Structure formats: structure tokens, C-alpha cells
Amino acid sequence: xxxxxxxxxxxxxxxxxxxxxxxxxxxxxxxxxxxxxxxxxxxxxxxxxxxxxxxxxxxxxxxxxxxxxxxxxxxxxxxxxxxxxxxxxxxxxxxxxxxxxxxxxxxxxxxxxxxxxxxxxxxxxxxxxxxxxxxxxxxxxxxxxxxxxxxxxxxxxxxxxxxxxxxxxxxxxxxxxxxxxxxxxxxxxxxxxxxxxxxxxxxxxxxxxxxxxxxxxxxxxxxxxxxxxxxxxxxxxxxxxxxxxxxxxxxxxxxxxxxxxxxxxxxxxxxxxxxxxxxxxxxxxxxxxxxxxxxxxxxxxxxxxxxxxxxxxxxxxxxxxxxxxxxxxxxxxxxxxxxxxxxxxxxxxxxxxxxxxxxxxxxxxxxxxxxxxxxxxxxxxxxxxxxxxxxxxxxxxxxxxxxxxxxxxxxxxxxxxxxxxxxxxxx
Amino acid sequence: xxxxxxxxxxxxxxxxxxxxxxxxxxxxxxxxxxxxxxxxxxxxxxxxxxxxxxxxxxxxxxxxxxxxxxxxxxxxxxxxxxxxxxxxxxxxxxxxxxxxxxxxxxxxxxxxxxxxxxxxxxxxxxxxxxxxxxxxxxxxxxxxxxxxxxxxxxxxxxxxxxxxxxxxxxxxxxxxxxxxxxxxxxxxxxxxxxxxxxxxxxxxxxxxxxxxxxxxxxxxxxxxxxxxxxxxxxxxxxxxxxxxxxxxxxxxxxxxxxxxxxxxxxxxxxxxxxxxxxxxxxxxxxxxxxxxxxxxxxxxxxxxxxxxxxxxxxxxxxxxxxxxxxxxxxxxxxxxxxxxxxxxxxxxxxxxxxxxxxxxxxxxxxxxxxxxxxxxxxxxxxxxxxxxxxxxxxxxxxxxxxxxxxxxxxxxxxxxxxxxxxxxxxxxxxxxxxxxxxxxxxxxxxxxxxxxxxxxxxxxxxxxxxxxxxxxxxxxxxxxx
Numbered sequence: 022x023x024x025x026x027x028x029x030x031x032x033x034x035x036x037x038x039x040x041x042x043x044x045x046x047x048x049x050x051x052x053x054x055x056x057x058x059x060x061x062x063x064x065x066x067x068x069x070x071x072x073x074x075x076x077x078x079x080x081x082x083x084x085x086x087x088x089x090x091x092x093x094x095x096x097x098x099x100x101x102x103x104x105x106x107x108x109x110x111x112x113x114x115x116x117x118x119x120x121x122x123x124x125x126x127x128x129x130x131x132x133x134x135x136x137x138x139x140x141x142x143x144x145x146x147x148x149x150x151x152x153x154x155x156x157x158x159x160x161x162x163x164x165x166x167x168x169x170x171x172x173x174x175x176x177x178x179x180x181x182x183x184x185x186x187x188x189x190x191x192x193x194x195x196x197x198x199x200x201x202x203x204x205x206x207x208x209x210x211x212x213x214x215x216x217x218x219x220x221x222x223x224x225x226x227x228x229x230x231x232x233x234x235x236x237x238x239x240x241x242x243x244x245x246x247x248x249x250x251x252x253x254x255x256x257x258x259x260x261x262x263x264x265x266x267x268x269x270x271x272x273x274x275x276x277x278x279x280x281x282x283x284x285x286x287x288x289x290x291x292x293x294x295x296x297x298x299x300x301x302x303x304x305x306x307x308x309x310x311x312x313x314x315x316x317x318x319x320x321x322x323x324x325x326x327x328x329x330x331x332x333x334x335x336x337x338x339x340x341x342x343x344x345x346x347x348x349x350x351x352x353x354x355x356x357x358x359x360x361x362x363x364x365x366x367x368x369x370x371x372x373x374x375x376x377x378x379x380x381x382x383x384x385x386x387x388x389x390x391x392x393x394x395x396x397x398x399x400x401x402x403x404x405x406x407x408x409x410x411x412x413x414x415x416x417x418x419x420x421x422x423x424x425x426x427x428x429x430x431x432x433x434x435x436x437x438x439x440x441x442x443x444x445x446x447x448x
Numbered sequence: 449x450x451x452x453x454x455x456x457x458x459x460x461x462x463x464x465x466x467x468x469x470x471x472x473x474x475x476x477x478x479x480x481x482x483x484x485x486x487x488x489x490x491x492x493x494x495x496x497x498x499x500x501x502x503x504x505x506x507x508x509x510x511x512x513x514x515x516x517x518x519x520x521x522x523x524x525x526x527x528x529x530x531x532x533x534x535x536x537x538x539x540x541x542x543x544x545x546x547x548x549x550x551x552x553x554x555x556x557x558x559x560x561x562x563x564x565x566x567x568x569x570x571x572x573x574x575x576x577x578x579x580x581x582x583x584x585x586x587x588x589x590x591x592x593x594x595x596x597x598x599x600x601x602x603x604x605x606x607x608x609x610x611x612x613x614x615x616x617x618x619x620x621x622x623x624x625x626x627x628x629x630x631x632x633x634x635x636x637x638x639x640x641x642x643x644x645x646x647x648x649x650x651x652x653x654x655x656x657x658x659x660x661x662x663x664x665x666x667x668x669x670x671x672x673x674x675x676x677x678x679x680x681x682x683x684x685x686x687x688x689x690x691x692x693x694x695x696x697x698x699x700x701x702x703x704x705x706x707x708x709x710x711x712x713x714x715x716x717x718x719x720x721x722x723x724x725x726x727x728x729x730x731x732x733x734x735x736x737x738x739x740x741x742x743x744x745x746x747x748x749x750x751x752x753x754x755x756x757x758x759x760x761x762x763x764x765x766x767x768x769x770x771x772x773x774x775x776x777x778x779x780x781x782x783x784x785x786x787x788x789x790x791x792x793x794x795x796x797x798x799x800x801x802x803x804x805x806x807x808x809x810x811x812x813x814x815x816x817x818x819x820x821x822x823x824x825x826x827x828x829x830x831x832x833x834x835x836x837x838x839x840x841x842x843x844x845x846x847x848x849x850x851x852x853x854x855x856x857x858x859x860x861x862x863x864x865x866x867x868x869x870x871x872x873x874x875x876x877x878x879x880x881x882x883x884x885x886x887x888x889x890x891x892x893x894x895x896x897x898x899x900x901x902x903x904x905x906x907x908x909x910x911x912x913x914x915x916x917x918x919x920x921x922x923x924x925x926x927x928x929x
Contacts, residue, residue, distance in 0.1 A: 056519070343846055358861035361828065367856045369867070376843035376873040386826075386858045386865040 034127060037141050041155035048149040060334040060366045061276055061305040066248055069218050071190035081181060081214075083110060089212050090177060093427045096208070097176045099162045103183055104191045106160055110179075118172050123161035123194055135165060139198055143254040143282060144226055151252045151278075154224040158194035161223075166203040166233075175206040175425060180221065181214055182247070188218035195225040199233040199261075208428060210240040213247040225253045229261040231285070236264050236424060242271040242435055245300060252278045259285035266423060267294040268432055269304045270439050280309045283345075286316045293419040294323040295432075297412075297439045298331035298363075305334035312345040321352040324416050327363035335367040337382065343374040352382035357389060357415065409442040478535035484508060487635050490535050494604045494638070497611060507624035507634030514628045520790040521819040521851055524759045527698050527733060532667040534636045592653075599644040600655055603671055606642035613644055617675055621704040621739045621767070629700040629735040629761075633669045637702070640670035645680040645711070654909055656685040659701075667698035674704070676711035676746075683714040685912055696758060697722075697732045705740035705748055709770065712747045713740065716908050717764075718916055721756035723923075726785050726814075731758025738762065744770030744799070751907045753916040754781040754789060755923040763821065765794035768802035768830075775804040778904040780916075782923050783816030783848070792822035792853075797833040797863075806837040809901045811920075812848035819851040826863040833863045841871040842900055844893075894921045 050067055051058040081102055090098070097120045100110035106122055113121045119132075126132040127140070145151045162178045182189055199205050213219045229235050241249060249272055255263055269275050281290045296304050310319040325333050339350045356365045369382040389411050397407035416436065423429040478486065487508045491501040516526060593600050599610060607614050624634040641657045659670060676682055686703075699721060707713050715738075724731025734757035740748040750764040766775030777793040795804035804824065812818040818841065826833045841850035852869050874896050882892035897920055898905070905913050 346846070356858075358858060358863065361861055363861065364828075364857070364859040366858075369852070369854060369869070371841075371852045371869060371871060372849065373841070373843065373851065373871050374846075374849045376846045376848070378843075378871060378873075380869075380871040382852075382867075382869050384854075384856060384865075384867040386856065386863055388861060388864070 034136070034140060038156050041146075041152040044147065045149055045152040045156060048147070048152065051149055057307065057336070060332075061274070061303065066220055066274065069188050069220070071188050071218070071220055081107065081110065081183070086110070086181060086212075086214070089179060089181075089210060091175075091208060091425070091427050091431060093430075094174070094425070096174050097172065098179065099176070100179045100181070101160060101193065102181045103189060104160055104180075104193065107181075114172075118167065118170055119163065119165040120172065120176055121163050123163045123196060124159065126163040126196065132163075135198065139226065139228055140196060142226070143228075143256045143280075144224055144252070145254070145280075148252070148278070150222055150250055151224055154192045154194055154222050154252065158192040158224065161194035161196070163195070164197045164205065164207070166199045166205050168200045169202045170200075171204040175208060178207065178209045180211045180223075182212070182217075182219045182221075183214050189220070191219065191221045191223075193221070193223045195223070197225065197227045197235070199227070199229050199235050201231045201233065203230075204234040206236040206238075206425060208238045208240065208425075211243055211247070211249055213243050216244065216246050219243075219247040220250070221248070222250045223252065225251075227253065227255045227263065229255065229257045229263050231259045231261065233258075233261045235262070237266070238423070238425075238428060239265070239267045239277075240432070240435075241267065241269040241275055241304075244271060245273050245302070247272050248274040250276045250278075253280065255279075255281045255290070257281065257283050257285060257288045257290060260287045261285070262289045262291075264291040264293070264422065266419070267292070267306070268435070269294065269296040269298070269306075270435055272302065272304075274303045274305075276305045276307070278307045278309075280311075281319065282311050283313050283317045283319075286314050288314075288317040290317075290319040291422070292321050292323075293422060295416045295419045295436070296323070296325040296327075296333060297416075297436060298326070298333060299328040299439070300331060301329070302331045303333075304331075306336070307334075308337045310339050310350065312339070312341045312348045312350065315344060315346045315348070317345065318349045319351070321354075322419055323354045324419055325354075325356040325365065326412055326415070327356065327358050327365055328360045330360070330362040332363065333365045335365075335384075336370065337368075338370045339372070339380060339382075341371075341373045341375050341378050341380065346375050346377040348375065348378040348380070350378070350380040354382075354384045355415070356384075356386045357412070358386065359389070406442050409437070409440040412436075412440060478533050480533045481530045482532070482534060482636065486534055490636055490638060493535065494607070496604075496607055499611075499615060500607055503619070503624070504635050507631050508636075510625045511628070511631035511635055514625075514631055516628050520761050521817065521821070521853070522759050522761065522788040522790050524733065524788070525696070527667075527696065529632070532698060534667065534669070535638055593651075596649055596652065597646040598649060598651055599642065601642055603640045603642040603673060604638070606673075610642075610644070613675065614642065614673065617704065617706055618671075618673055619704075621706060621741045622702050622737050627737060630702050630737045633671060633700050633702045633737070637669045637671040640672045640701070641674075642672075643674045643682070643684070645676045645682045647677045648679045649677075650680065651682040654683050654685055656687070658687050659699075667700065669699075670701050672701070672703040674713065674715075675706045676708060676713050678708045679710040681712045683909060684716070685909060686715070686717045687720070696724075696730060698735070699732050699757075700735045701737070703736070703738040703764075705738075707740060707742045707746035707748050707773075709744045710746060711743075712749075714749045714909075715740075715751070715764075716912055717750075717752040717754075718908075718912060718919065719752065719754045719756050719760075720919060722758075723756045723787050724758040724785065731787075732756065733758060734760045734762060736762040738764035739767065740765065740775070741767045741769055742773035742775060742802075745772045746770055747774040747776070749776040749778070749907070750793065751778045751904065752780070752791075753904070753908070753919065754779070754791060755919045757789070758787060760787075760789040760791055762791045763793055765796070766804065767796045767798065768804065768833075769798045771799040772801045773799055774802070777804075777806045777808070778907045779808045780811070780901045780904045780920070781809070781818055781820075782811045782920060783813070783818045784923050785814040785816060787814075787816040789817070790819040790821055792820045794823040795825070795835060796823075797826045797830040797835070799830060801832040801834075802830055803834045804836075806835070806839070807903050808837075808839040809904055810839070810841040810850055811844070811897060811900070812841070812850050813844040815847045817849045817851070819853060820869075821853040823855040823857070824865060824867070825855075825857045826860050826865065828859040830860050831862045833860060835863075835865045837865075837867045839869045840900070841869075842897070843871065843873050897921075
């Protein structure tokens with residue numbers, strides 16, 4: 022692939038990109054022989070001839086895509102159509118906080134200092150898909166929240182893909198910096214508007230400074246020809262609190278690489294996920310929490326419901342360094358298989374080098390409780406609804422910590438739709 | 449306190465590895481190196497039939513094309529397979545002689561090891577097969593067992609006397625191409641135990657094999673084949689030691705268990721190979737493949753206490769092929785100083801209503817690394833499969849590590865799988881509580897460790913349980929300051 026021809030040589034991060042290209046060429050795409058990709062094959066995706074650099078800008082009307090926004094509330098919006106920023110659909114700001122574009126941040130001198138400190142600092146230098154993104158990403162969201170600030174409303178990042186290119190590879194790159202004592206809420210969504218093959222290879226770097234609070238919600242409900250590889254790297258300092266919720270309902274293949282690095286004390290990292298799959302969908306959650314300093318906590322709670330011929334993977338890795346004493350790390354992964362052809366592979370992994378720690382992980386694979394189902398049916402609730410109700414209850418632990426009520430309602434609706442029922446109430 | 453710290457230190461130094469002696473017995477050792485000629489020579493030495501020689505050669509060719517696995521969470525200097533002698537036998541051991549004729553030096557060695565080949569064992573009702581270096585030197589109770597139709601003999605004899613059984617089952621659970629060390633073992637194994645329990649027979653006594661590496665520069669490659677015919681029962685014990693040496697010795701064994709319809713096998717191991725000295729020098733590399741196949745309604749239970757070896761790489765597994773079969777795995781792995789252990793189990797559910805239980809307790813101290821690696825796999829036809837796994841780790845000191853790598857793969861919607869893991873340390877308050885009641889710290893730790901491992905110790909046969917408890921105490925001595 023003649024990637025180099027398309028790279029802007031004058032670009033400020035040109036050196037970083039060239040290094041990434043070189044590394045990527047050495048590594049190539051990950052294969053199933055690699056331990057981290059044992060259960061997820063990218064073969065089917067590599068066969069598709071993706072167009073990497075979209076040629077033309079596509080305009081969308083707000084009314085056509087309104088339903089993909091959390092339109093009940095006012096939000097800042099950063100919208101991309103086929104990887105290109107759509108100023109018409111977006112609402113950015115520089116009023117106290119910076120909510121704007123990655124391309125602007127990379128080129129304008131006023132951001133240079135911040136970019137030098139943060140850009141590509143925690144993203145992996147040897148994970149090939151991250152390298153691919155570093156090398157060729159052109160656009161993404163740039164969010165900078167200064168000390169003691171909090172934006173007035175949540176931020177939505179939306180990626181639309183249209184049908185103008187037969188098959189498209191998108192590589193958004195986000196940089197989110199939350200300074201001391203600041204707070205932010207972000208909702209991210211990828212949405213394909215056609216049935217063309219789409220592959221999104223996204224990289225997000227989040228830096229949470231001392232006592233910062235970050236709430237990040239990922240909605241993954243794309244149609245069945247769209248695939249997503251999401252690489253998120255989070256750097257946390259003293260007393261910061263970062264929560265990442267991942268809701269995976271749609272898409273052909275989803276791979277989430279969620280990495281937390283705790284570079285400070287008294288940090289809390291939370292990651293929660295609900296996965297409901299059908300048909301031939303495949304979702305792979307890879308989480309990593311690296312406890313580097315003492316007195317920190319991490320909480321993981323992932324629930325999965327697998328139907329039809331869907332396959333699910335959960336691989337949760339917790340590393341506790343030698344000096345990270347008094348660490349509390351909890352991990353929970355519960356799965357329900359509702360079809361004969363569905364399968365789940367789970368691997369909760371602990372690597373502990375400190376002795377004064379409390380670490381536990383629990384993992385279950387099971388079915389809906391027949392007795393509970395009978396109880397509901399005997400009270401006049403039809404079987405389908407009864408099953409849905411039990412599945413709701415199963416996922417509720419994760420939903421209860423969503424802090425934007427409108428978002429919670431939206432997710433409830435998505436779950437109801439996915440389960441094919443209307444319960445007429447929200448949890 | 450009755451004795452001073454000095455004395456305690458002295459005791460600890462000497463107590464390090466009490467089986468570390470070397471007995472000077474004249475032995476017949478092959479030149480170092482591995483080639484087709486050596487494989488053929490081993491086969492000749494053992495007076496084996498042609499099919500066995502060919503089987504070994506096939507394994508050797510497979511081995512040559514394989515690479516040493518690197519995925520385990522252990523780091524060690526790779527053994528040079530051309531620097532090992534693949535055959536070493538005590539010269540004066542002649543399997544045709546009776547026990548009275550056995551070399552007195554050998555008998556003295558067993559006495560030191562605490563195994564008596566004579567009267568005492570009769571009281572304990574254990575039949576023993578003893579393997580020194582590469583050769584089985586003594587098998588007791590052969591006659592008593594023969595009356596019941598039980599065959600218990602060195603595998604080298606079984607190849608000659610019961611070729612139909614050996615030919616049918618050898619390699620049926622662990623094929624030659626299974627993995628690098630299994631292939632190596634298949635090519636060069638020199639002895640081991642063979643056991644056959646006929647239909648409906650309940651073996652009246654515990655069967656036991658004792659392994660000992662004595663000679664320097666040799667590797668031990670033994671092969672155990674245990675067949676429990678329909679509705680039979682057997683309990684089998686395995687123990688091992690080696691002299692303290694500066695160099696690393698290789699032990700690559702293969703154990704195959706076959707439990708036919710309704711049979712039950714209980715296999716217990718107390719592994720106490722030389723772990724290397726406190727600086728991490730020397731010690732045995734223990735690369736073992738153990739696997740069982742369970743037919744309909746059969747049950748296999750693995751119990752292991754791992755205290756020795758510099759590097760352990762061992763995954764006793766169960767293939768639950770028949771409907772309603774049961775697999776169990778109970779393990780305690782203790783690592784101290786520079787020991788590394790990567791151990792666990794595989795439970796492969798193929799039949800309907802199969803059940804498996806995994807209880808694994810890892811204790812790491814000193815600068816050691818202890819990993820649990822397990823696989824629970826439920827295949828699409830295994831309706832109603834049930835698994836419960838629990839892996840607990842106990843850390844002592846802040847220079848050791850505990851790791852868990854559980855793989856869980858479910859392809860059937862009726863599967864019920866539970867997995868739990870915890871990591872903790874011995875609480876200061878627990879120690880304080882014991883101290884307060886007049887229990888010294890060392891004893892208190894032994895007490896707590898015993899409590900932590902009780903679930904597994906309970907599964908061991910009586911006389912082994914006592915030995916295992918002592919071993920735990922010895923291997924952890926001086927590890928908490």
C-alpha cells in the first residue's frame with residue numbers, strides 16, 4: 022500500500038507518523054496466533070479493499086440523523102461524516118473550555134504546547150492497529166478542560182458514514198485532557214447510514230489530572246456491515262475518577278481495547294459494559310488496568326447476553342506492580358447464552374506482584390433462571406416479556422451508574438428494541 | 449523461646465532440602481546427546497518389540513520438527529538436549545531378582561527417602577514401584593495384586609508381557625505429537641509404571657510410584673500408563689525427589705489415565721524435586737504432560753501438592769468424553785526463593801451432563817512466581833455441563849508474584865460455569881492473634897497456610913496428607929520476617 026504518498030510531509034507530527042508507519046510495517050495486522058487476538062480474527066476484514074482517504078465531503082440533513090443524537094437535551098456536538106468534520110451539524114466551543122477538532126489542535130500554534138505534552142504519549146507504540154491510526158488518522162475530537170472547569174453540557178462525538186464510498190476505513194483520533202479538579206461527560210457513537218462495509222479503527226487518549234472526573238459513554242449500535250476497533254488509553258493522576266461505560270448492541274465485529282494506567286494514588290477506575298448480541302455478531306472486550314501506585318481501586322463489571330450465532334470474548338487483565346500496595350481490584354463478568362449456536366470465551370487474568378492487595382475476579386456463564394421465568398409467567402406475563410424482564414434485571418447493575426437520565430432512557434429503549442419487546446417502562 | 453535465632457538460622461540452612469543427598473551407586477549411563485541411534489539403542493537395551501521401536505522413532509521425528517514452547521509464564525535457560533544422557537540405570541538392579549537381592553546401597557537410599565520397600569509398607573498397605581534415574585528397580589506386592597487380576601509392573605516389562613494392552617492404549621490420550629516434551633518423552637522414555645485394573649475390581653491397596661533422579665547429567669523421562677477397566681477403582685500415588693545439584697536437571701514425564709465406563713481413578717502426586725538453592729541455582733525442570741480420558745460415568749480426580757522443582761510446567765487434564773463423567777482437580781502449588789510454577793488444569797467437556805471441579809491454591813514466597821493457567825471448555829454437544837473453579841493465591845513478602853490465566857470457552861447454552869479467584873496475604877492481625885495465644889510466628893504461619901490449603905489436603909490419602917503438610921511447612925520456613 023502506498024500510504025506514504027498520502028501523508029502530509031509538512032505536518033507537525035510528521036516524525037511521530039513516520040515512526041508509526043515503520044513500526045506498523047514490521048508488525049502487520051494482528052493474527053490469531055497472537056495471544057491478544059486468539060478469539061478474534063480480522064481475516065474477513067482484511068479481504069475488503071477499503072478506501073482509506075475519502076474523496077468528497079458528504080452533506081447530511083439534521084432531520085435525517087436527529088435520532089442518533091441524544092436530542093432531548095442540549096449538548097456540544099462534534100460530528101464527522103465519512104471522517105470529515107461537519108461544521109453544519111456540530112456545535113463546538115472555545116468559551117473557557119476547548120471542544121474542537123484534532124486537526125485544528127495539531128496545526129494551530131496556540132495548542133502546540135499541549136500537543137507536545139500529550140499527543141501520542143500513552144497510546145501504544147507497538148500495538149499494530151494503534152500504530153496504523155497514529156500514522157494515518159486525520160481528524161477527531163480535541164477536548165481540553167482547564168483547571169476547576171466543567172462544560173455546561175455533555176459532549177457528543179458522532180461519526181457518520183454514508184454510502185458514497187463502496188467500503189471505507191475510518192481512523193478517528195481523539196485527545197481528551199481534563200485538568201485538575203475539572204469534570205466532563207462525553208458520549209461517543211459510531212453510526213453507519215448504509216449497508217456498505219465500514220471499518221473504524223479509533224484511538225482515544227484521555228488524560229485525567231489530579232481530582233479530575235471523566236464520564237465516558239460508548240454506544241456501539243451500528244448496522245451489521247460496520248466493524249469497529251476501538252483503542253482507548255487512559256492516564257490517571259492522584260484522586261481522579263474515570264468511568265467508561267460500553268454498550269455493545271450492534272455491528273459486525275467490535276473489538277474494544279480499553280487500557281487504564283494509574284499513575285498516582287487514590288485513583289478510582291471503573292469500567293462497565295452491557296453486551297447484547299444476535300445473528301453473527303462478534304464482540305471482543307479487552308480491558309487492562311495497570312495499578313502502578315499504591316492505594317488505588319478498580320472496578321469492572323461486564324454483562325453479556327448472546328443469542329443466535331453470536332460470539333463474545335471478554336479478556337480482563339489486572340496488573341498490580343510491586344509498589345502498588347493496598348490495591349483493591351475487582352472484576353466481574355457474567356454471561357448468558359440464549360442460543361445453541363452462541364459461544365463465549367472469557368479470560369479474567371490477574372498478575373500480581375504486591376502482597377498487601379485485595380484482588381478478586383468472578384466469572385459466570387449460565388442461563389435464565391427457569392423458576393424465575395415460571396414465576397413471572399404464572400402471574401400473567403407472557404414468556405417473551407418475562408424473558409426480557411429478566412435480562413433487563415441482569416443488565417441493570419451496569420445501567421444504574423449512568424448519570425445522564427436521557428441517555429439511560431435511550432439505552433433502555435435500545436435494549437428493548439434489541440430484545441424485541443416493549444415493556445412500557447424504564448428501569 | 450527455647451532456642452536462639454542463631455540456632456534457628458542454622459537449622460533452616462541445613463533443612464533446606466533434606467532429600468538433597470546423592471547415593472554413589474555404580475550405574476550404566478549412555479553417552480550424552482540425542483539422535484536416532486540413541487533412540488534405537490534405548491529400545492534395544494529394553495529388548496523391545498519392533499512396533500515399539502518404530503513408535504519411538506516416529507515420536508523422535510515429530511520432536512525434531514517441533515519447537516520448544518514459550519507461552520508459559522516462566523523464564524529459564526533452555527536445556528541443551530544434546531548435553532543430556534538419555535539413559536542411566538543403576539548397574540546392580542536386575543528386575544528378575546527378588547527384593548532380598550537388591551543392592552544394599554539402594555535400600556539405604558530408600559531408607560533415607562523414608563520409603564521402606566519391606567515390611568513397613570505391608571502394614572501401610574501400599575504397593576510401590578520405584579524408579580531410580582531411568583529404570584524401575586523394585587515393585588512390591590506384585591503377587592497379591594496378581595491374584596485380583598491387577599497388573600502393576602514397570603512399563604518396560606509390560607511392553608514385553610502385555611503388548612496388546614500397551615499397544616492399544618499408549619499414546620491414545622497423549623499422542624506423540626501432543627507437545628514438545630510429550631514427543632521427547634515418547635521417543636526416549638526408559639521406564640515408568642504400568643497398571644491395569646480389570647473389570648469390576650476395586651484395587652485393595654494404594655498403588656504408588658516413587659521417582660528419583662540420582663545420576664548427574666541425566667534427564668528422567670518416565671511414562672505412566674494406567675487403565676481402569678469398566679466399574680473398577682484405583683487410588684494411585686506418585687512421589688519424587690532428586691539430589692541437590694548446581695546444574696539444572698530435566699524431568700519430562702507423560703502420564704496417561706484411561707477410565708473406562710464407570711471406572712474411578714484417584715491420582716495423587718506429591719512433587720518434591722530439588723527446587724534449587726536459595727540463590728536460585730540448580731534445581732529440576734519439571735515439564736510434565738498428564739492427561740486422563742473419562743468414558744461414560746467415569747470419574748478421575750487429580751490431587752497434587754507441588755513444592756519442588758526450579759521450573760514447573762504441568763497441567764493435569766481431564767477429557768470428559770463420556771456422558772455423566774466427572775473430572776476433579778485439587779492442587780496446592782508452593783513456590784519459594786526463585787522457583788517458578790506455571791500449573792493448572794484443562795477440563796474439556798464433550799459428553800452430556802459432565803461435571804468438573806477445580807480447586808487451586810497457590811502460595812508464593814521469596815522471589816518466586818506462581819501462575820495458575822486453566823482451561824474450561826464446553827463443546828456444543830455437551831448439554832448440561834457444569835463447572836466450578838476456584839483459584840486462590842496467597843502472597844508472602846512483596847518480591848513474589850501470583851498470576852492467574854483462566855480460559856473459559858462455552859459453546860453450549862445449557863452450560864453452567866462459575867469461576868472465582870482471590871488474592872490475599874496473611875494478615876498481620878491473624879499473626880498477632882496467634883502470637884497473643886502463645887503460638888510463635890513460624891507456627892502461626894504454618895497454621896494459616898494449612899487452613900488455606902485444607903480443602904486440597906483433605907483430598908489426599910491419609911499417609912500422604914501428613915507428608916504433604918510437613919512439606920508445606922518446610923518449603924515455607926523462613927519466608928516471612
